[in-house]
Amino acid sequence: MKSTTKVLLVALGAGLLGAAAGVLMNGPGPLLRSEVGQQALQHAMTATAPPPPEGLAVASRGEPIPTVRLPDLQGREATLPADYAGRPVLVNFWASWCGPCIEEMPELDRFAASQGGTGVQVVGIALDEPDAVREFLTHTPVDYPILLDVAGPADSGVQLGNVRGVLPFTALVDAQGRLVKQKIGPFEHGEVDAWAAD
Numbered sequence: 001m002k003s004t005t006k007v008l009l010v011a012l013g014a015g016l017l018g019a020a021a022g023v024l025m026n027g028p029g030p031l032l033r034s035e036v037g038q039q040a041l042q043h044a045m046t047a048t049a050p051p052p053p054e055g056l057a058v059a060s061r062g063e064p065i066p067t068v069r070l071p072d073l074q075g076r077e078a079t080l081p082a083d084y085a086g087r088p089v090l091v092n093f094w095a096s097w098c099g100p101c102i103e104e105m106p107e108l109d110r111f112a113a114s115q116g117g118t119g120v121q122v123v124g125i126a127l128d129e130p131d132a133v134r135e136f137l138t139h140t141p142v143d144y145p146i147l148l149d150v151a152g153p154a155d156s157g158v159q160l161g162n163v164r165g166v167l168p169f170t171a172l173v174d175a176q177g178r179l180v181k182q183k184i185g186p187f188e189h190g191e192v193d194a195w196a197a198d
Contacts, residue, residue, distance in 0.1 A: 052163065053154045059161050059171070059179040068156045070125065070147040073134060078147055080123065080156075081177035088120045088180075090196055093157040093169040095128040096136035101168040104186035105142055111192045112144040120172075120196050127151040127167065172196060 052058050057066035068080040081089055092108055094101035105124075112122035122144040126133040130148050137146065149156045151165060160171040161182050172181040172195075183195065 050153075050163075052158055056154050056159065058159055058163070061161075061179050061181075063179060064177045065171075065173055065179050066159050068159060070149050070156060072145060072147055073130070073137075078123075078145065081173050084121045084123075085177070086175050087118065088175050088196070089173040090120050090122045090192075091160060091171045091173065092122065092124050093160075093162060093167055094124055094126055095151070095167055096126070096132045097128070098167045100186040102136075102140065104168060104188075105140055107187050107189055107192055109142040109144065111196070112142070114193075123147060125149050125156055127155060127157060127165075 059065040065081055067082065069077055070080075072078055080091065090108075090111075092104075094105070096102070108122055108124070111120075115121070124142065124144060124146045125148075126146055127149050128151075133146065133148060147156075151157075155165070157165060157169055160169075160179065162169040162171075162184075166184050168186050170183040170187070171179060172183075174180045181195070181198070187195065
């Protein structure tokens with residue numbers, strides 16, 4: 001690819017990212033909440049992000065996600081997607097200091113409860129300090145599994161396509177372990193049901 005083409009693509013990506021940031025700052029609108037808007041935002045973020053560390057597997061839509069092994073709050077190792085094989089998994093990345101993350105957690109908990117033992121499994125991955133997560137969950141408990149990770153250029157969020165480390169970030173993995181969708185930003189009340197069903 002010619003260097004001029006690369007420069008134009010990066011400029012276009014930066015422009016889209018800037019436009020998306022403007023939408024975010026002025027309140028999320030219908031475009032940002034649409035699948036087309038989310039895909040455009042994801043492409044813009046990916047185009048302007050530094051490359052992931054060499055050798056790090058990063059998921060692409062329609063492809064199997066890399067194996068992610070993380071501890072839960074009790075220190076037991078969990079493995080995604082293997083621990084939930086045969087079920088879709090909604091993986092939500094959050095932190096105790098992230099206001100929009102905190103606002104969407106009751107909605108995710110409601111959705112998780114509505115899925116029973118055979119529907120979509122919700123899994124939260126906190127990119128945060130373990131003690132801060134435990135303290136937060138004493139005030140805002142959820143009934144879905146919470147795993148712990150350390151934010152950085154090779155964290156599990158990056159592996160599922162969140163190359164810029166934006167929070168909240170959600171990935172939907174199908175029952176065969178393939179990445180189906182990604183969402184940048186929080187869910188509003190009732191929004192997660194339709195998003196996970198599409």
